[in-house]
Amino acid sequence: MTDLVTWAELGGSLAAVGGAAYARHAYPAAYWSTVGLPLSVARLLASYSSTMDACGLTVEPSRWRALAVRATTRREVRPVPPRRGVIRPTTTGLRMRLRLAPGQEPADVAASAERLRHAWGVHAVHVRDVKPGVVELRLVGFDVLRKVRMPRRFDGGPLRIPVALREDATAFLRDYRAVPHELVLGATLSGKSMYLRNLLTGLAAQPVALVGVDCKRGVELAPFAPRLSALATDPDQAAELLPALVKEMENRYDLIKARQGIAPGTPEELITSDVWGLPEDERPAPIVLFIDEVAELFLVATRKEEERRDEMVTHLIRLAQLGRAAGIYLEVCGQRFGAELGKGATMLRAQLTGRVCHRVNDEASAKMALGDIAPEAVLAACAIAPELPGLAVVGDTSGGWSRIRTPYLSLADAAATCRATADLAPDVPALDPFRPYVPPMPVEASGPVATARPVTE
The missing domain is CATH 3.40.50.300 (P-loop containing nucleotide triphosphate hydrolases)
Structure with a gap:
C-alpha cells in the first residue's frame, strides 16, 4: 500500500511538471498568471538588493544613514540600492518603479536590463524614464509577439x-x-x-x-x-x-x-x-x-x-x-x-x-x-x-x-x-x-415574388 501511494505521488508530480511545461509552451499567458508570476515575484523580493549590487546599481549610503546603522545594529554598512516601489502585476508581466540614487541615471539601469532579466527569470526587461530621478521597470513574462493579443485599453484619439x-x-x-x-x-x-x-x-x-x-x-x-x-x-x-x-x-x-x-x-x-x-x-x-x-x-x-x-x-x-x-x-x-x-x-x-x-x-x-x-x-x-x-x-x-x-x-x-x-x-x-466605382451589393431574394401558373385556354 505504501508503494502504491509513493508511485501515485510521483506520478502526480510528473503530471504537474509536464502540464506546466505544456502550458508554458501552448498557453504562455495562463502559465504566467498561475506559475510564472509568483515565482518571479519571489525571486525579485528575495534577491533585489544582491542583484542590484551585482549589476553595479548601488551607491554608498549617506553619512547620516551610515551613522544610524552603526549605532542601532552595529553591523557593516552596505551599499544602498535604488528605492523600490510597489510591484504591480499585469497579464503579461510586472511593473515596478525605482527611485534612482544620487549619481545614477536611467541609462545605468537600461544597461543592466539583460542581467535583471536572467536574475528574475522573465522574458525581457524594459526601462522607461518617468520623471527626473524615477524610472519604471516593465518586466515581460513571456514572448508577447509570438501570438499577438492587442491590449484592451490604450490612449486613442483622432488620427x-x-x-x-x-x-x-x-x-x-x-x-x-x-x-x-x-x-x-x-x-x-x-x-x-x-x-x-x-x-x-x-x-x-x-x-x-x-x-x-x-x-x-x-x-x-x-x-x-x-x-x-x-x-x-x-x-x-x-x-x-x-x-x-x-x-x-x-x-x-x-x-x-x-x-x-x-x-x-x-x-x-x-x-x-x-x-x-x-x-x-x-x-x-x-x-x-x-x-x-x-x-x-x-x-x-x-x-x-x-x-x-x-x-x-x-x-x-x-x-x-x-x-x-x-x-x-x-x-x-x-x-x-x-x-x-x-x-x-x-x-x-x-x-x-x-x-x-x-x-x-x-x-x-x-x-x-x-x-x-x-x-x-x-x-x-x-x-x-x-x-x-x-x-x-x-x-x-x-x-x-x-x-x-x-x-x-x-x-x-x-x-x-x-x-x-x-x-x-x-x-x-x-x-x-x-472616387472609385463600387458595384452595388447583390440582394438575395428570400423567395419568388409570384407563383408561376400555366396558361390555359
Missing part, C-alpha cells in the same frame, strides 16, 4: 490608431499628428500588407478622407474601395490625382491665411498656423494618402514616362514638406526605397519621419529605412525570421526604436469594415473625380 503590439506588451499607436509621414518597407510575405490593412480599418472608423495610389492595378487597395475617397491604379491615374491633392493643399493654405488675416483685436487662441487651429465648423477633413509599392511611380522606360515621373515625385515631395499643416499625411510603402530609384527619392525619404521595416531581402534595404536613425535597429531588422510575418522594427528620427508585430486581419474582414464605414467618408469635392 491615433493602434496598429500593432510592442515587445513590451504595450500598443503601438500610429499618431499622424505627432509623426505625419511614414515609410513602410518589407519584402514579399513579410507582413507589410497586414500592417496596411490594420491601419486602413482603424482610420475607416474616423471622419478621415482615405486616398490610395496602388499601381499594381489596385490588387491591394481595391478591396477597400467603398471607404476610399480616391483611388489611382496605374501611374497615369496617379499623375492626375497627385496634382489635385497639391491643389487641395494650396486651397487649405489659403483658408489658413484668411484666418491669420483677421482683425488685430482677435484673441491669440483664434490665430493658427495649421488646420487644427481652425474652428471645427471651418476645418477641412484630414486626408491620408496611401502609396503601395512606391517604386512603380519611379520606374520609367521612355523619356515621356521620365517627365511624368519627375512631375509626380515633385508633387510627392511638396506634399511631404507642406502637407502636415494642411492636414494631409503620407503613408509610403514599398519593398525597397533608395537613391537607385531615381532623382528625388532620397529627398522624399528625408521627409518621412516614421520608419517601419519588416523582413527585407538584404541589409542595404534595412539601412535605407533605419540606417540614418539607429544602427542597432538595422541589425534587429536583419534578424527577423521568415516564419514570423508581421514582425517589424519601428523607429523615428528621434533615434528610438522597438520591435512590433501586427495582429492578423483577414482581407475579407478588412473589406467588410470598409463597407460598413463607407458613410463616414467626408466630402472632399477635389477628390470626387477620382
Whole structure:
C-alpha cells in the first residue's frame, strides 16, 4: 500500500511538471498568471538588493544613514540600492518603479536590463524614464509577439490608431499628428500588407478622407474601395490625382491665411498656423494618402514616362514638406526605397519621419529605412525570421526604436469594415473625380415574388 501511494505521488508530480511545461509552451499567458508570476515575484523580493549590487546599481549610503546603522545594529554598512516601489502585476508581466540614487541615471539601469532579466527569470526587461530621478521597470513574462493579443485599453484619439503590439506588451499607436509621414518597407510575405490593412480599418472608423495610389492595378487597395475617397491604379491615374491633392493643399493654405488675416483685436487662441487651429465648423477633413509599392511611380522606360515621373515625385515631395499643416499625411510603402530609384527619392525619404521595416531581402534595404536613425535597429531588422510575418522594427528620427508585430486581419474582414464605414467618408469635392466605382451589393431574394401558373385556354 505504501508503494502504491509513493508511485501515485510521483506520478502526480510528473503530471504537474509536464502540464506546466505544456502550458508554458501552448498557453504562455495562463502559465504566467498561475506559475510564472509568483515565482518571479519571489525571486525579485528575495534577491533585489544582491542583484542590484551585482549589476553595479548601488551607491554608498549617506553619512547620516551610515551613522544610524552603526549605532542601532552595529553591523557593516552596505551599499544602498535604488528605492523600490510597489510591484504591480499585469497579464503579461510586472511593473515596478525605482527611485534612482544620487549619481545614477536611467541609462545605468537600461544597461543592466539583460542581467535583471536572467536574475528574475522573465522574458525581457524594459526601462522607461518617468520623471527626473524615477524610472519604471516593465518586466515581460513571456514572448508577447509570438501570438499577438492587442491590449484592451490604450490612449486613442483622432488620427491615433493602434496598429500593432510592442515587445513590451504595450500598443503601438500610429499618431499622424505627432509623426505625419511614414515609410513602410518589407519584402514579399513579410507582413507589410497586414500592417496596411490594420491601419486602413482603424482610420475607416474616423471622419478621415482615405486616398490610395496602388499601381499594381489596385490588387491591394481595391478591396477597400467603398471607404476610399480616391483611388489611382496605374501611374497615369496617379499623375492626375497627385496634382489635385497639391491643389487641395494650396486651397487649405489659403483658408489658413484668411484666418491669420483677421482683425488685430482677435484673441491669440483664434490665430493658427495649421488646420487644427481652425474652428471645427471651418476645418477641412484630414486626408491620408496611401502609396503601395512606391517604386512603380519611379520606374520609367521612355523619356515621356521620365517627365511624368519627375512631375509626380515633385508633387510627392511638396506634399511631404507642406502637407502636415494642411492636414494631409503620407503613408509610403514599398519593398525597397533608395537613391537607385531615381532623382528625388532620397529627398522624399528625408521627409518621412516614421520608419517601419519588416523582413527585407538584404541589409542595404534595412539601412535605407533605419540606417540614418539607429544602427542597432538595422541589425534587429536583419534578424527577423521568415516564419514570423508581421514582425517589424519601428523607429523615428528621434533615434528610438522597438520591435512590433501586427495582429492578423483577414482581407475579407478588412473589406467588410470598409463597407460598413463607407458613410463616414467626408466630402472632399477635389477628390470626387477620382472616387472609385463600387458595384452595388447583390440582394438575395428570400423567395419568388409570384407563383408561376400555366396558361390555359
